[in-house]
Amino acid sequence: MTDAVRHRGPDDEGYWHDSSVGLYLGHRRLAIVDLERGSQPMASADGNLVITYNGEIYNHAEIRRQLERRGHRFLTDHSDTEVILNGYREWGAEVVHHLNGMWAFALVDRRSRRLLLSRDRFGEKPLYFTSKPGFFAFASELTALLRHPALEQTLSVRGLLKYFAYGYVPAPTTLVDGVSKLPAGTVLTLSLDDGAVSSRSFWKYELEPSDELRDLREAGEGLVEHLRRAVEMRMVADVDVGVLLSGGIDSAAVATLAGGATRLQTFNLGFDDPSFDESKFAQLVSRALGSSHHSEIMRIDQALLDLPSLACMLDEPLGDSSILPTWHISRLARSRVKVVLTGDGGDELLAGYDPIRALGLSRLIDRLTPKPLPKALSVLAARLPVSDQYMSPGFRLSRWLRGVSAKPSLWIPSWMAPLDLAGLSELLSTPVELEDVYEEAIASWERGAHLDLVDRATQFFTDIYLASNILTKTDRATMMHGLEARAPFLDVNVADYVRRLPSRFKYARGQRKRVLKQGLIGLVPSEVLTRPKHGFAMPVGRWFRDDLLTLLPSDPAVGSAHSVSKRLEAHRTGATDERLFLWCYWVLVNSGLLKSHGGAVVSAV
Numbered sequence: 001m002t003d004a005v006r007h008r009g010p011d012d013e014g015y016w017h018d019s020s021v022g023l024y025l026g027h028r029r030l031a032i033v034d035l036e037r038g039s040q041p042m043a044s045a046d047g048n049l050v051i052t053y054n055g056e057i058y059n060h061a062e063i064r065r066q067l068e069r070r071g072h073r074f075l076t077d078h079s080d081t082e083v084i085l086n087g088y089r090e091w092g093a094e095v096v097h098h099l100n101g102m103w104a105f106a107l108v109d110r111r112s113r114r115l116l117l118s119r120d121r122f123g124e125k126p127l128y129f130t131s132k133p134g135f136f137a138f139a140s141e142l143t144a145l146l147r148h149p150a151l152e153q154t155l156s157v158r159g160l161l162k163y164f165a166y167g168y169v170p171a172p173t174t175l176v177d178g179v180s181k182l183p184a185g186t187v188l189t190l191s192l193d194d195g196a197v198s199s200r201s202f203w204k205y206e207l208e209p210s211d212e213l214r215d216l217r218e219a220g221e222g223l224v225e226h227l228r229r230a231v232e233m234r235m236v237a238d239v240d241v242g243v244l245l246s247g248g249i250d251s252a253a254v255a256t257l258a259g260g261a262t263r264l265q266t267f268n269l270g271f272d273d274p275s276f277d278e279s280k281f282a283q284l285v286s287r288a289l290g291s292s293h294h295s296e297i298m299r300i301d302q303a304l305l306d307l308p309s310l311a312c313m314l315d316e317p318l319g320d321s322s323i324l325p326t327w328h329i330s331r332l333a334r335s336r337v338k339v340v341l342t343g344d345g346g347d348e349l350l351a352g353y354d355p356i357r358a359l360g361l362s363r364l365i366d367r368l369t370p371k372p373l374p375k376a377l378s379v380l381a382a383r384l385p386v387s388d389q390y391m392s393p394g395f396r397l398s399r400w401l402r403g404v405s406a407k408p409s410l411w412i413p414s415w416m417a418p419l420d421l422a423g424l425s426e427l428l429s430t431p432v433e434l435e436d437v438y439e440e441a442i443a444s445w446e447r448g449a450h451l452d453l454v455d456r457a458t459q460f461f462t463d464i465y466l467a468s469n470i471l472t473k474t475d476r477a478t479m480m481h482g483l484e485a486r487a488p489f490l491d492v493n494v495a496d497y498v499r500r501l502p503s504r505f506k507y508a509r510g511q512r513k514r515v516l517k518q519g520l521i522g523l524v525p526s527e528v529l530t531r532p533k534h535g536f537a538m539p540v541g542r543w544f545r546d547d548l549l550t551l552l553p554s555d556p557a558v559g560s561a562h563s564v565s566k567r568l569e570a571h572r573t574g575a576t577d578e579r580l581f582l583w584c585y586w587v588l589v590n591s592g593l594l595k596s597h598g599g600a601v602v603s604a605v
Contacts, residue, residue, distance in 0.1 A: 123184030220519030250343025
């Protein structure tokens with residue numbers, strides 16, 4: 001099992017077991033802090049507590065001083081792992097409330113005979129588990145868990161429905177029957193006596209907008225100051241730290257605030273397709289900072305050659321094509337540093353996504369038009385001309401028209417969905433209940449009933465899209481190269497500040513991330529602050545249209561072959577734009593989940 005995650009920890013490995021209860025821990029280490037004495041699994045001095053842990057606790061020095069004042073003694077010099085151990089001794093499971101960082105850990109308490117699993121607040125680090133009578137197992141990646149001989153690989157129709165509905169699989173669901181993802185901000189407890197399992201959420205991102213901050217400039221200055229402290233905390237390591245600089249506002253902010261570091265190293269990936277390339281904006285930021293800038297141009301022919309091996313390493317499939325450039329830039333960064341800072345979380349917390357701009361018009365249509373009209377609009381969407389350019393107006397319009405007939409709680413997931421309800425039912429040959437497929441999105445929307453449309457959309461992106469798509473993509477792409485990624489925007493203090501901002505500071509009159517842009521005036525080049533949003537996307541639509549990516553009849557069949565062939569042909573002829581579905585399907589059938597086991601059995605719902 002640990003061999004399957006060797007890429008996550010190439011520096012060291014360790015094992016511990018307690019034969020009296022049949023408990024085994026294994027660890028692969030990426031050494032970042034306390035290189036000499038931070039090996040794992042780590043035990044307390046009396047051997048009562050043992051931990052295996054992935055992540056970084058950025059306030060570990062502060063917690064260590066606090067614990068030392070309370071009489072705790074440390075065996076290591078400055079290991080954040082031992083801080084969790086002694087923190088648990090002091091506070092028990094409530095230790096998670098004291099941690100500012102990213103983590104997935106398993107902690108054994110031999111005296112109370114329990115195993116504790118926990119995942120950080122936003123879900124930066126992954127944790128999969130399975131439980132049945134007399135058996136419990138967990139791992140950082142799904143393919144590692146499936147190495148256990150007691151597990152069978154049986155694909156779940158429920159997981160497949162969600163995968164093709166969202167383009168990713170939201171926690172706690174996975175694509176394998178009997179396996180779950182521990183949700184972000186959760187603690188799970190296993191009794192080593194009777195095998196009883198219980199879990200609780202210890203934190204959720206709750207939006208509580210306040211009118212106390214009335215001035216946009218003051219709010220922007222406050223946000224930048226919180227972000228500055230978060231960046232400073234994440235620059236602390238016993239190895240070199242760099243910044244992934246995409247050319248967007250979020251990574252530009254992080255790089256600028258990290259610019260005080262001695263000869264900061266920044267990394268960027270450009271594209272040979274101009275509609276997807278934003279490298280010139282990264283160069284602007286680098287020149288302003290005087291950073292040591294490393295950039296590569298990704299050629300499409302090389303990208304296509306790398307795709308099969310990337311898909312096979314991907315673990316659980318992910319329908320986000322930006323995994324490919326993220327993988328490439330991670331490889332570039334790992335050639336020079338071991339840790340990078342990213343701009344992840346900025347779009348989710350600060351209303352940076354395109355669908356938010358469509359909410360007002362959607363609400364107007366929902367209130368004013370007769371019900372048949374939106375359905376007619378969805379038919380019109382299928383007849384719009386298809387363009388392969390990045391986020392072309394036609395692509396945006398067709399996605400909006402397709403989803404506007406849904407009820408408000410489903411607008412955003414419908415706009416972003418690889419398949420609509422009819423497509424899901426046709427592909428998997430099963431009746432589909434909308435409320436079941438999108439239960440997470442509906443629950444998130446309803447949880448924000450007291451919020452306006454902008455904040456309700458932000459709640460969705462933060463609750464679901466961030467952990468299950470964005471952070472999964474970054475974790476897998478970086479850890480494939482043994483590179484650690486840190487996200488200052490997800491600092492607990494930054495998040496606590498942002499959640500109290502009124503929505504108009506995030507989005508108003510078509511302007512996104514207003515408060516961040518205001519705070520960065522004079523710090524980041526104006527060309528970066530005023531440029532349109534640009535994602536880290538790939539021209540997958542053209543790849544399928546030009547047969548550069550193929551779905552052969554010999555591919556493992558997941559769903560109706562007729563349905564797949566029909567959509568592929570419609571895409572090739574330009575009749576409809578099926579790029580999102582085709583990419584999701586291609587990744588699935590080429591994934592390590594299927595390839596490493598020679599296909600899979602599909603279970604019933």
